[in-house]
Amino acid sequence: MSDVRLGATDLTVGYRRRAVLSNINVNLHAGELACLIGANGIGKSTLMRTLARAQPRLTGRIELRGRPITDLSPRELAGELAIVLTDRVAVGQLHGYDLVALGRAPHTGWFGRLDDTDRRVIEQALDTTNAGHLAHRPVSELSDGERQRLMIARALAQQPSVLLLDEPTAFLDVAARLELIKLLLSLTDEHGLAVLMSTHDVEHMLRHADSVWLVTPERELISGAPEEIGLAGHLRRMLNDAAAFDPRTGTFTWDTRHSATACITAPQDCSADLLSWTARAVERAGYRISEHHADITVEVRSPGRWLVGSHELDSVATLVAYLRNGR
Numbered sequence: 001m002s003d004v005r006l007g008a009t010d011l012t013v014g015y016r017r018r019a020v021l022s023n024i025n026v027n028l029h030a031g032e033l034a035c036l037i038g039a040n041g042i043g044k045s046t047l048m049r050t051l052a053r054a055q056p057r058l059t060g061r062i063e064l065r066g067r068p069i070t071d072l073s074p075r076e077l078a079g080e081l082a083i084v085l086t087d088r089v090a091v092g093q094l095h096g097y098d099l100v101a102l103g104r105a106p107h108t109g110w111f112g113r114l115d116d117t118d119r120r121v122i123e124q125a126l127d128t129t130n131a132g133h134l135a136h137r138p139v140s141e142l143s144d145g146e147r148q149r150l151m152i153a154r155a156l157a158q159q160p161s162v163l164l165l166d167e168p169t170a171f172l173d174v175a176a177r178l179e180l181i182k183l184l185l186s187l188t189d190e191h192g193l194a195v196l197m198s199t200h201d202v203e204h205m206l207r208h209a210d211s212v213w214l215v216t217p218e219r220e221l222i223s224g225a226p227e228e229i230g231l232a233g234h235l236r237r238m239l240n241d242a243a244a245f246d247p248r249t250g251t252f253t254w255d256t257r258h259s260a261t262a263c264i265t266a267p268q269d270c271s272a273d274l275l276s277w278t279a280r281a282v283e284r285a286g287y288r289i290s291e292h293h294a295d296i297t298v299e300v301r302s303p304g305r306w307l308v309g310s311h312e313l314d315s316v317a318t319l320v321a322y323l324r325n326g327r
């Protein structure tokens, strides 16, 4: 990946004389979906806004397609870069369609008329974000998730080459989250967009993003492929003592290093699903799964029947209750 769309060099972001993040050196490439992760209040939104020139940088350089971002006129900037923020914007009596149409402003002028091309792009943006049914609804009456879809549609209507999204999945239901990630991947893969999104939805993004920008507790920005970031132990360091990152599954949980251990056995023909959901139930009861030298053994007998020692349990609820009592 060599086509750098957005680059930061020795960048410091923050407020007045208070630096929030410093020494940021990072590039976002064409066709790349990057995700920015880090703890609450660490500076993700501040960085996103600064990269979009929505707030001034403190020091350093930001380049958009090789040009210092400060050299671009507002119209040039809006033609290249769109940002979707989580802030609630005052939209008055606008309907969904009008909100998305605002995205055409860099192409038509603020009071410009929409031509056929503009209308086609707006329809396409509504369609792509599954927001067509919201086009004729007053935005002030929409749910957070519905409004979020329209804000993303508006950004797409802008036809940018760089798309920044600050916590776009925050208000979305599970299906919509996955749909959004799929949509962003199609924008990067098929249309070569460069996309950066900040999120707390780390597990999903570890699976799907091309790269991760991680802000460590020491406020250092580290970037790399999700697997590199996971293997290097950076995700474990992102957490406080109350939580742990399991590098095997790429998921977060609380720290089970000191928990009792359980071994799970099952007949040859036991389904993999039953085995893995049994393991989840056992973990939920407070045990760490271990293949050797476990404190207890949970035997899967058949769907809906487990044996622990000489105790037969006939539902997941009784299995978990029994294990919790025995801990």
Ligand SMILES: Nc1ncnc2c1ncn2[C@@H]1O[C@H](COP(=O)(O)OP(=O)(O)OP(=O)(O)O)[C@@H](O)[C@H]1O
Residues within 6 Å of the ligand: 015, 020, 038, 039, 040, 041, 042, 043, 044, 045, 046, 047
């Ligand atoms: N307008 C502001 N003036 C001064 N400080 C601010 C302002 N906005 C945010 N901050 C501070 O800057 C720091 C970074 O905030 P920011 O919103 O960028 O964090 P974040 O990583 O996006 O957090 P979250 O995950 O909770 O959304 C915080 O300490 C915050 O209090």
